[in-house]
Amino acid sequence: MLIHDFDIFRWIFGEEAETVYATASALTDPTIATVANDADTTAVTIRTVTGKLAQIHTSRRAAYGYDQRFEVLGSKGMLQAGNHRPTEVVASGPEVVSADKPEHFFLQRYERAYRIELDHFVAVLGGHEKLRVSIVDGVKALELADAATTSWREGRIVRLT
Secondary structure (H helix, E strand, O other): OOHHHHHHHHHHHOOOEEEEEEEEEOOOOOHHHHHHOOOOEEEEEEEEOOOOEEEEEEEOOOOOOOOOOEEEEEOOEEEEEOOOOOOOOEEEOOOOEEEOOOOOOHHHHOHHHHHHHHHHHHHHHOOOOOOOOOHHHHHHHHHHHHHHHHHHHHOOOEEOO
16 A cells, blocks of 8 residues: 555655665554455655655554645755645634545545546557656555565565665
């Protein structure tokens, strides 16, 4: 479930990872550990070649909806991208502040992004645009995923460079 986060990491940072440290547990569904030898909750720390740090936290289950957000914190401020909700209305009263929960599923959240990807794919096939990604992007994300898996299973930092 982290492969897309590794893609985003490379896109946001614009550089490669030097080290990866991952830890994981089976907390929301213990059978995932016994049946699939996998985890449902993870924490990954990535250090880039220039020393920047990224932390990625995942869980297979969020009871309140599809929770995916990021923050980039630096010396000049912070950039945040929050969860998509059916509305951005927040009702505030003397007893409670309430808002819509995040959209329920990734297909709802990424419907527009998938449409843009499909349009780009068709434009590339038609010779109207150049491909924005390459096989290298997929390979680099897979290298991060393999390194994170090794780190988790062996309990150590994995060096990529």
